[in-house]
Amino acid sequence: xxxxxxxxxxxxxxxxxxxxxxxxxxxxxxxxxxxxxxxxxxxxxxxxxxxxxxxxxxxxxxxxxxxxxxxxxxxxxxxxxxxxxxxxxxxxxxxxxxxxxxxxxxxxxxxxxxxxxxxxxxxxxxxxxxxxxxxxxxxxxxxxxxxxxxxxxxxxxxxxxxxxxxxxxxxxxxxxxxxxxxxxxxxxxxxxxxxxxxxxxxxxxxxxxxxxxxxxxxxxxxxxxxxxxxxxxxxxxxxxxxxxxxxxxxxxxxxxxxxxxxxxxxxxxxxxxxxxxxxxxxxxxxxxxxxxxxxxxxxxxxxxxxxxxxxxxxxxxxxxxxxxxxxxxxxxxxxxxxxxxxxxxxxxxxxxxxxxxxxxxxxxxxxxxxxxxxxxxxxxxxxxxxxxxxxxxxxxxxxxxxxxxxxxxxxxxxxxxxxxxxxxxxxxxxxxxxxxxxxxxxxxxxxxxxxxxxxxxxxxxxxxxxxxxxxxxxxxxxxxxxxxxxxxxxxxxxxxxxxxxxxxxxxxxxxxxxxxxxxxx
Ligand SMILES: NC(=O)c1ccc[n+]([C@@H]2O[C@H](COP(=O)([O-])OP(=O)(O)OC[C@H]3O[C@@H](n4cnc5c(N)ncnc54)[C@H](O)[C@@H]3O)[C@@H](O)[C@H]2O)c1
Numbered sequence: 387x388x389x390x391x392x393x394x395x396x397x398x399x400x401x402x403x404x405x406x407x408x409x410x411x412x413x414x415x416x417x418x419x420x421x422x423x424x425x426x427x428x429x430x431x432x433x434x435x436x437x438x439x440x441x442x443x444x445x446x447x448x449x450x451x452x453x454x455x456x457x458x459x460x461x462x463x464x465x466x467x468x469x470x471x472x473x474x475x476x477x478x479x480x481x482x483x484x485x486x487x488x489x490x491x492x493x494x495x496x497x498x499x500x501x502x503x504x505x506x507x508x509x510x511x512x513x514x515x516x517x518x519x520x521x522x523x524x525x526x527x528x529x530x531x532x533x534x535x536x537x538x539x540x541x542x543x544x545x546x547x548x549x550x551x552x553x554x555x556x557x558x559x560x561x562x563x564x565x566x567x568x569x570x571x572x573x574x575x576x577x578x579x580x581x582x583x584x585x586x587x588x589x590x591x592x593x594x595x596x597x598x599x600x601x602x603x604x605x606x607x608x609x610x611x612x613x614x615x616x617x618x619x620x621x622x623x624x625x626x627x628x629x630x631x632x633x634x635x636x637x638x639x640x641x642x643x644x645x646x647x648x649x650x651x652x653x654x655x656x657x658x659x660x661x662x663x664x665x666x667x668x669x670x671x672x673x674x675x676x677x678x679x680x681x682x683x684x685x686x687x688x689x690x691x692x693x694x695x696x697x698x699x700x701x702x703x704x705x706x707x708x709x710x711x712x713x714x715x716x717x718x719x720x721x722x723x724x725x726x727x728x729x730x731x732x733x734x735x736x737x738x739x740x741x742x743x744x745x746x747x748x749x750x751x752x753x754x755x756x757x758x759x760x761x762x763x764x765x766x767x768x769x770x771x772x773x774x775x776x777x778x779x780x781x782x783x784x785x786x787x788x789x790x791x792x793x794x795x796x797x798x799x800x801x802x803x804x805x806x807x808x809x810x811x812x813x814x815x816x817x818x819x820x821x822x823x824x825x826x827x828x829x830x831x832x833x834x835x836x837x838x839x840x841x842x843x844x845x846x847x848x849x850x851x852x853x854x855x856x857x858x859x860x861x862x863x864x865x866x867x868x869x870x871x872x873x874x875x876x877x878x879x880x881x882x883x884x885x886x887x888x889x890x891x892x893x894x895x896x897x898x899x900x901x902x903x904x905x906x907x
Contacts, residue, residue: 396421396429403556403567406431417555419512420444420904444904481510484849486596486830487543491529494546494831501592507604509565509612510556514905515620515896516595517549517821518830518845519628520668523837524772525588531774534588546834547595547847548575548587551615551623555599561607565614572623572807573602574611574630576797585797595624596830598849610800615807619893621846622810625671625817628844629806631768632672634798636679639741639764642789652681653764654740656712659683660730662755663746663769665690665699665717667820667843672743672768673703677713678814683741685714687733691721695843702819702890720754727757738763747771752778759790767794820844821891824880824899825855846891850903858884858891872902 394406399418404425406414414433421431421444432445481501488494504510525532525546530539554569565571575585584605586593592601606612615623640649653659659676661669665688673688686708690696700717708715716733723729731738738760744752747769755765756779784790798806809815822842825833827849833840842857853873856864861881868874876899883895 392433394431394433396425396427396431398427406433408433416444417512419553419555422904423901425904481599483597483599484827485545485594485598485600486547486827486834488526488529488535488539488546489543490540491531492526492835493529494526494834495543496828496831501599501601504556504558504601506558507560507607508558509554509561509602509607511552511554511571511600511602512905513550513552513595513597513600513849514900515551515624516547516830516847516849517621517624517628518547518833518837518847519549520666520837521770522546522548522587522834524770526834527772532588534583534585536584536589542591544588544590545592545594545597545600546587547597547830548573548585549624549627550587550595550849551620551626560604564607565612570615570617570620570623572613572615572626572803573606574609574613574798574800574803575627576799577605577609577611578799579605579609596827596847596849598827613800613803613807617807617811619896621821621891621896622817623807624846625820625844626803626806626810628668628820629671629675629810629815629817630798630803631795632668632675632798633679633802633805635672635743635766635768635795636675636681637802638793638795639766640791640793641740641762641764644762644789653683655681656684657740658685658734658737658760659741659743660687660689660739660755660758661743661745662689662720662751663691663744663748664688665692665695666745667822668768669743669745670699670702670843671815671817671820672745673699673715674815674817674819675809677703677708677711677715678809682711682713684712685734686716687730687739688715688717689720689726689730690717691719693719694841698843726754730754730758734758734760740764742766743768745769747773747776749776749778752780756780756784756790759784759788762789763791765790765792767792770796816890818890818892821846821858823855823857824848824853824891824895826851826853828852829855848896848899848903850905851899853899858889876902 393409397405397407403415404418484498486496530537551572554565557565575587636653639653640651661672676686696717705715720726739758740760741764742755743766744755745768821844823845825847830847833845833855861877865874865878865881879898880895
């Protein structure tokens with residue numbers, strides 16, 4: 387190695403692993419994904435090792451192939467040929483990854499950590515995208531007091547982030563007949579393994595979305611929660627997780643025919659539904675699903691107290707599109723309503739709502755939800771409170787005489803995720819509207835900590851990218867600010883692409899952001 391730089395040629399690729407031959411005559415196995423985009427057999431690659439022994443970073447020198455490759459290989463092979471490298475590139479026994487880990491309440495750190503070699507019942511995977519959930523903020527705020535965060539998190543920090551999508555790198559022998567390197571995947575994090583609340587993104591040392599690489603533990607596969615993903619963009623795979631929670635909530639509601647004890651699952655088809663505090667990203671996804679699912683209501687009211695959010699929501703899930711599906715969709719601001727219960731009930735002709743979803747852990751919102759229930763009305767408390775003593779009044783006269791009832795859901799199940807993926811693939815729902823900000827792994831920790839005060843909706847992170855968290859609406863301004871730099875070019879391209887897609891994040895934008903990384907979309 388001269389001046390800390392080693393010249394290599396890419397000899398071949400086997401199941402996602404690139405075999406490189408170095409000028410030192412040694413071979414180096416590294417995940418193909420860790421090489422620059424465009425690397426192929428015969429490519430010349432320079433590898434440098436940071437002084438403190440951090441993993442190699444690669445630069446593509448040329449993509450030549452053919453004779454030149456043979457000549458270089460012969461030249462490189464002249465010196466002594468050892469079995470494997472000693473400088474620990476990715477893919478070796480000592481795999482390193484950057485990850486954002488929770489150490490204790492509000493203590494979130496971007497670190498480089500070492501992943502152990504996988505066991506026969508584990509899978510090594512490359513995470514590409516991870517969208518950020520308000521529930522992660524709540525987990526960070528609570529630390530070990532959170533139900534899913536281990537008590538010993540201070541000694542064994544966990545990788546956060548549970549809305550992730552990526553590619554499998556290496557499969558332990560036990561799962562070799564089911565998965566293979568190169569497969570794209572998503573994870574359903576609500577494993578419910580043996581009744582435990584442990585979930586990727588909350589509870590595991592080596593498995594969470596805020597990481598370049600992860601080790602997927604056996605219980606994920608045992609619970610059938612590692613799902614193959616064939617969608618054409620990684621970010622849709624990330625959004626399959628929050629969508630699955632929404633879908634789960636809709637399936638968990640139930641109704642009972644008078645005189646029977648049979649719970650009919652799901653919302654009332656053609657009924658009256660309300661999503662309270664529903665102009666956040668999750669409420670937006672819920673409105674999209676309600677309009678396009680097979681049990682669409684005839685009336686859907688979405689309330690909030692944030693005008694800007696309500697306006698954007700109505701531009702994304704439009705009342706016109708809802709009308710085409712037989713749904714009377716209205717977005718209303720309840721902030722100035724003197725009596726929100728009377729105001730909302732009136733919209734149903736006084737009858738009340740069959741299905742009410744509460745999307746903020748706010749006492750008054752829960753109580754409004756209770757007040758607007760119809761006979762046999764079901765209130766779904768979807769929001770996740772941070773206060774373990776969170777309580778609200780519920781009218782038990784109506785429970786007794788009006789059969790009103792309440793359910794609560796946290797997460798979805800594997801079927802909910804499959805349903806979300808299938809609806810996205812068919813174009814029946816487009817959760818891209820949930821995303822308003824894009825960033826790199828460097829922006830992850832601050833974003834999670836500041837999440838409640840950052841305007842807009844969902845924040846999407848590409849874990850192999852370094853980029854400040856930036857609103858899609860600000861791409862143009864960022865491009866002007868950084869004009870003449872590679873980042874400026876990136877923002878200019880992203881601005882043009884997203885503008886051509888109605889201001890929404892899309893597959894083309896994802897391909898552009900991944901173009902300069904080792905990850906090919
Ligand atoms: N059950 C699950 O599986 C699951 C999964 C993911 C997220 N969640 C929870 O769902 C909730 C919604 O997620 P989000 O990301 O959209 O959150 P968010 O905080 O971005 O959105 C909540 C919305 O509630 C509105 N709001 C606040 N107080 C209100 C009031 N008094 N009246 C009317 N509107 C009010 C806010 O303006 C905001 O638009 C969160 O509590 C989150 O933790 C649950």
